[in-house]
Amino acid sequence: MGSAENFGASRVVHGTPVVQGLAYGPVIRPAGMPEFDIDAAATVAPDDREAEQEKFSAAATTVADRFSARASASTGSSAEVLAATASLAKDRAWLGTAGKLIADGTPAAAATVEAIDQIAAMFTKLGGLMAERVTDLKDIRDRVVAELLGMPEPGIPNPDEPSILCADDLAPADTAGLDPARVIALATRLGGPSSHTAIIARQLGIPCVVAIADLNDIPAGATAFVDGERGVVGIDPDPKTITSAVAEAGRVAEAAASWRGPGQTADGHRVLILANVADGPSARAAAERGVCEGVGLFRTELAFLDRSDEPSVAEQTDLYRSVIDAFDGDKVVIRTLDAGSDKPLKFVTHPDEANPAMGVRGNRIILSNPEIREHQLDAIAAAAKGTSAVPWVMAPMIATVGEAREFAALVRARGLVPGVMVEVPSAAVQADQILAEVDFVSIGTNDLTQYTMAADRMSPELASLTDPWQPAVLALIERVGAAGAAQSKQVGVCGEAAADPLLACVLVGLGVTSLSSAPAAAPAVGVKLGGVTLDQCVTAAKAAVAADSTSAARDAARTVLG
Template sequence: MSGGVGMVENFGATTVVQGTPVVHGLAYGPVIRPAGRPDFGLDPEATVPQEEREAEAQRFTAAVATVADRFSARASASTGSSAEVLSATATLAKDRAWNRAATKAIADGTPAAAATVAAIEQIAEMFRGLGGLMAERVTDLDDIRDRVVAELLGLPEPGIPMPDEPSVLCADDLAPADTAGLDPQRVIALATRLGGPSSHTAIIARQLGIPCVVAIAELDSIAAGKQIFVDGTRGLVGVDPNPEAIGEAVQQAREAAAAAEAWRGPGRTADGTEVLILANVADGASARAAAGLGIVEGVGLFRTELAFLDRPDEPSVAEQTELYREVIDAFDGQKVVIRTLDAGSDKPLKFVGLPEEANPSLGVRGNRIVLTAPQIREHQLDALAAAARGTTVVPWVMAPMIATVAEAREFAALVRAREMVPGVMVEVPSAAVQADKILAEVDFVSIGTNDLTQYTMAADRMSPELAALTDPWQPAVLALIDRVGAAGLAQGKQVGVCGEAAADPLLACVLVGLGVRSLSAAPAAVAPVGLKLGGVTLDQCREAAAAAVGAESAAGAREAARAVLG
């Protein structure tokens, strides 16, 4: 922990701690913390008589169903990333592996609550060993455990109490059900000890539009009730700042936010270079909400996973067509970029039956699912083509996890055969290295900065210890993006970014300087990006990009760009 050095920059705070910035903005208020893990008072020696074990197993099954149904209901009431995350958690609640382990323990006489705790810990230990995205699911598993046990014991559902006044939520980590249900008027900022730039907490904080800093190693030293500021631009949390200094800074931040909210596009630099400002969506509801803002020029990433998650069988072409048509109708006449199913890894499909993998992040995920179930992609492309018939939208369709030129060529042929525009995601370093050859096969590419950063730096993007490595400002990642951008400009083909990096106004300018001409982010983040771009020239963006690529660290790249762009 460091003292309050730099009194102006740190507003006279007595103590300042550093983390990884993930959502820009400045907030100030008292700290609230979630309650610790509930003490259910389980008796480790308790056993269930033989004649009561079947009924105990039924109680367990009913409790799991209740918890899973609550997650599904919240998913249905949410949109975008929140809905996707909650739906995936509902699927995890019903996961056969841990349910089977608990049921077996109950059959051997263990009470349902204790069996739940033991079974979840068994699976959590396996997830920790797998690392990557799977390790992040341990927080989700712990949340499921507490909710199931509470249901079994007839106790209130665990969760984060809503504060009476605007407050800053500090926690080790946050479960999806807690983060997705936050009221941004009462929880005005997030700070976590764990997590990374692309954790569930960070993604949902972007959707809520509240400042967020993660991977703060010393966050535990800040007690509940303390007055703190969260600077989501610099990644700082300060304790007991000078009320007058922080009050003035927060007011300036509010004025800047108000100016951003007044921005109406279109996206372009101060000297007229056009940059498409697009929205990331996950379903019809989030697409209609994004379109209703009146500031985005279309969809830069339509995640199609919600049509497939938490289902025992593959959705029919007709079902998919109806879901996709909702998004197309919301943006009829505009650009709609659709990513084909990105399942596998932390988003398993019940109806495919993929084997457990030692390293799911490097396994059968994304486009690679064709190795096991090629019909899923065929049916999805048929549904996308059907959804566009009778509209003025020609879908731009891209495949995730493309690693070779041959994969890009094969996918492009399938898309063109259905009279749609073919593209691929650049998430694998090999795709960035071969960008010129891949762009020769497709009509556009979109860079997924979350995975590209993880794979380039060989660092688990959910590891708080490695958060500095998984920062998209890493110069090595920017150098790869530079390579892709240059290939796009040389061939006259669009290069976009749909990863979380596009939500950072400063980094967005650097991306434009690297040749990116399409930026897609959570709708709450697009206005600050558009406003920032409108205040700088293309030459400034190029100068900032060169300075960032030439830096030695992510922090150095960020500061080098800020020196050019302000």
Template sequence: MAQVESSTAQNYGAVAAVVGTPVVSGLAYGPVIRVSGVPEYDVDAAAEIPETERAAEAARFVAAAETVAERFTARARANTGSTAEVLAATAALAKDRAWIATATGLIEKGTPAAAATVRAIDTISDMFAKLGGLMAERVTDLADIRNRVVAEVLGLPEPGIPLPEQPSVLLADDLAPADTAGLDPKLVVALATRLGGPSSHTAIIARQLGIPCVVAVADLNRVDTGAMVFVDGERGVVGVDPDAEQIAAAVEAAQQLAAEVAQWRGPGRTADGHAVAILGNVADGVSARSAADLGILAGVGLFRTELAFLERPDEPSVAQQQSLYREVIDAFDGDKVVIRTLDAGSDKPLRFVNHPHEDNPAMGVRGNRIVATHPEIREHQLDAIAAAADGAGAVPWVMAPMVATVAEAREFAAQVRERGLTPGVMIEVPSAAVQAEKILAEVDFVSIGTNDLTQYTMAADRMSAELAALTDPWQPAVLALVERVGAAGRAADKPVGVCGEAAADPLLACVLVGLGVSSLSCAPAAAAPVGRKLATVTLDQCAAAAQAAVAADSPVDGRAAARAVLG
């Protein structure tokens, strides 16, 4: 394993370390635990099922798949925010007709249910991996579904994460949403994965939990289970066997700082009084009320509306949607609420829409593009939002995802204004960033989705561990595009927000403000660290750090340059 260089970073006396991409700041220490209980099953040794028993075997398989899907659905309902959304998408994948039909067809030819499950899922996984982009993100989810269905078929316990008896560090190749959804942050104090990227499901859920996280750690499997390790989520380091006294003192200092940060109550502003709205990302009424109860957010910067649509066999009615939207509006009554219209397609297909096969779905019919074939879906959604806004304390802001042209922005804005709402669009496609001035002439605001903007700018699958450095939002090319959008916002005197995962990084948040961003929307758990960091620096410092980061040659250099300015 690579030695930690004490000349460049504090090593706390560690004997060795492995390094990856930092995604959630913080410092934690404990023994290593790993996901266990994956069923062992020899597919090649499976005996053929007699023809007279195949119908019963197929029925047993279908029942097992339905049970696993129902467990995902139950977990989704028990969670809120992005965790609930991710689990709901996995539940939909577990019910997907394509892989179930493939497995059933194999069983009808004599393949046992467990072997058919493995072969069907592996076939779909290979196809998803070749497609890349958002579809490749689902390979981990498919493997999790496979393992759970096989365990159910064989009558084995459901695989998952062991319940530690003391605060521990969870290491894994990758983590499925069901693994991370039920984590207790008092017992699992940090995460590190060999695969994944800065916007992977693991990173998103770690931010929601507020625990240190490092991804794309190539040599992670060289760290033994049970070893005492620290995870430094700011530097991206997993250190092995540090000096007990040194690391204990460092963790205590980090916990004291975290306690101070947790006392931040807003409003968002720099040390010299420049206002920056700190907003929350939510997915339903429950997560919105939980976010509002924190008492530190100025409103909602991203209301993901997908939960109203996922897993449904038919389109939700206007009345059903209206009820969901009103819950979120009421949770922040009188405050800013930004609602994103449906971002479906690709990795989040709708059961009531016949999505055509796409060789490259990450760049296919998703987000706002679905209106080309199903305009009624967006029209009904806008009707529901307008109805939900009736009598509210503030007019909701509504933005469309995956807008690529000025014409798309103009068409969307007209429909939103017809309903008395405030129109905006997401800047996720490089073409939209390049044309930010023209787009802002059509709408009242824009919000930058850094996850997709990074992926599309760098032409790199955001789930690829090998390309994690390219999908880092600190990439200078990505920051240069943000700078262009920020300048367009200032010129038009219109708000420019960021609602991607980059807004949850306190250091990067300061850089974004220096690039002209006026609001930051993040997981509610990240709001206090972001607000507290901004309160310690001036706008001039943010601008200087921003210029240094844009001028850097790499994300690592950009972080270092910004830290030198901001502390």
């Protein structure tokens, strides 16, 4: 597909490409916030305020319970983000603010809007991962207001025919419930390459473009295409041309879907293709696909979110064993709790931080609650007993050699394989020293990109900076890959970059030995790797690192890899 080919569209808009593929169909848009005029709201009489408070509490509880139920019925990333949103729906900050407003006579619906708008404004000022939750807060607001007013729950329409969903942004409850047979592509005005929308689109395997500044030029009801490789959305394309192109893209996707591994380049260089999972059901679903050779990232947060108490060691042991058993005998990498910041724990008193994204999160939770990590490691060790493969365990948000050394000692004492996440630039810079302390590392490209570029990964204005194709980020990955090769230790990537087939080849050229992503993305990555040699990957990697922009890095890699 030529870079200038827009299929005769009358209008095209450009954004950041997230999930490759080509889709064509009518445009739909989500329902907006329930119409409600705060200024016209009457004051609640003093004798009626208690009943108004009860009405509000019932509506807020109903909405939170719906999120929890959807989390329980979902797997993988969907379950994780829905559980986090359920926890946010029960957050005392906005509930308390709304309660005070109602006590002063403000009607429940108006109090809901005012309270959440106050918290959303505060989150926006905080920036980083807290700003990422503003879309979730507004989604909670709209659902509670709709419940109070007896209106239908807002969200995504259920189209009668395969359609393209365009929106300013999408909340987890919307993206997690999408049917890929009905919603065949996503395009958003906001968000970035590692937003919830992007992550869920990869999980569903549908084309996705984010950070499209001019997306409002694409109206609901128009016939449009989404090109997830080039980051283009266009309306009114030539029907014959676009239909032919979509059919060809479908044939390519169908061929990729039949791939079953193992992961290797055309000249036989092995690369482990692994799965990102969040619980036993998602691990079993990944194993049943037959494309992943193990687990490269088991996110353990799901067991801790939306709970008022810490799960017991026995509960955790059952959870971890369910994932280990799903890939019996294969590599399973378990990440210890990555809580804090946008994923607070109800049973932990989190500090009031001006910049939570750079605060007490991940491994740093041991500063105030070391027992949580101890219990988790005990549970992983218990789950490993009697299994045919020893689990690999890694800590998130490691920034120093000392932190890596301390964690490795705890893991080895329990007979497990120690590793750390490389998300903080300091860990990449000191990769050789950190790898001397642990047995492996895994690069989280979402946070590594955000911290390297000093750019909020949810900012649409900064989407080009939070693109993992940034040459500066690739240079840090190159440094980690070289350190791993020098010490014969494995270097994985478990961030969203591992789901991009072209970038996956570049990562292999940088020294990455395993790629872990949503299982739906694995076949396309495996097919792409199987069509190129290791020398091509190395050549493409050098060209991408030497580029001066993300677009130049992509173009340089395409020139070598096709």
